[in-house]
Amino acid sequence: MSLENQQTRKRLAELARRRVITRKELAETFHRDGASLDALVRGLRRKGLITPVRRGVYAVVPLESNPDTFRPDPVLVVHAALGSEHVFSHYTALQLHGAEHFPHRTVHVTKAGARSRKLKVGLVTVHVHGTDSTNWSLFTTNVRRGRHTLQVTTPERTILDLVGLPPKQQDYREVVDAFLDLRPKLSMPDLLAEAMAFGNKTTLARLGHLLLHHGASGAGDVFEGKMGEFITLHSPTYFGTSPNRQGNRLDKDFNVIYPEEA
Numbered sequence: 001m002s003l004e005n006q007q008t009r010k011r012l013a014e015l016a017r018r019r020v021i022t023r024k025e026l027a028e029t030f031h032r033d034g035a036s037l038d039a040l041v042r043g044l045r046r047k048g049l050i051t052p053v054r055r056g057v058y059a060v061v062p063l064e065s066n067p068d069t070f071r072p073d074p075v076l077v078v079h080a081a082l083g084s085e086h087v088f089s090h091y092t093a094l095q096l097h098g099a100e101h102f103p104h105r106t107v108h109v110t111k112a113g114a115r116s117r118k119l120k121v122g123l124v125t126v127h128v129h130g131t132d133s134t135n136w137s138l139f140t141t142n143v144r145r146g147r148h149t150l151q152v153t154t155p156e157r158t159i160l161d162l163v164g165l166p167p168k169q170q171d172y173r174e175v176v177d178a179f180l181d182l183r184p185k186l187s188m189p190d191l192l193a194e195a196m197a198f199g200n201k202t203t204l205a206r207l208g209h210l211l212l213h214h215g216a217s218g219a220g221d222v223f224e225g226k227m228g229e230f231i232t233l234h235s236p237t238y239f240g241t242s243p244n245r246q247g248n249r250l251d252k253d254f255n256v257i258y259p260e261e262a
Helices: 003-018 023-030 034-046 074-082 090-096 155-164 172-185 188-198 201-214 216-229
Strands: 020-022 050-054 057-060 107-112 117-121 124-131 140-145 148-153 248-251 256-259
Touching: 003 020, 003 023, 020 023, 020 074, 023 034, 023 057, 034 050, 034 057, 050 074, 057 074, 074 090, 074 107, 074 117, 074 124, 074 148, 090 107, 090 148, 090 155, 090 172, 148 155, 155 172, 155 188, 155 201, 172 201, 188 201, 201 248, 201 256
Parallel strands: 107 124
Antiparallel strands: 020 057, 050 057, 117 124, 140 148, 248 256
């Protein structure tokens, strides 16, 4: 095998490990630019080695897969397309922290100073959440996915984000299960400190309810000592339910209305 072919095979192997790659990364990997790079991209697409997911972003097709039916990892697609200013959050952060059984197809990201909206990245629906949090980096951590390092909200911030969602975007049982799944990874002092510093009244009341009903045994003295700082709302807040739903129950400690659990 010639040296040139050996180098090509090595670069293709590197390409396969990345799973999703940008045009810029292709140029760097194969040392091409301009018309030469265009020809390379056409050739890789023709051979079924890559498939476009957005302009300038390509998924690497495994050798055993059909390029016409292959669907790339949506998280890596969004990571390549939107960049590191968008932090994976909410249900996507939950999955990246190990709770893979939550079947949310929409990818959730948060960006400081952005407005909340939905957009499409190729075939992937992305929910962008805005935040005005200062010191945003304090609430993020790095998670590896394949050969990529992703910025993800911390377990504590992830729980606060899920608790703070509007009721129509919540499923009460999912939020409870998310809390129980992440409980081994949570720092209770950090969770309470972040809630007190940045949570609004509704989030504090819902979090108080969540901890009292599902987490007090693990929270211990830290939670008991902070109980007086949680908000008891004058008007009730709905936690993962609608006003007219049969089976709603009232938590008088925090004035939180939540669905009856089977």
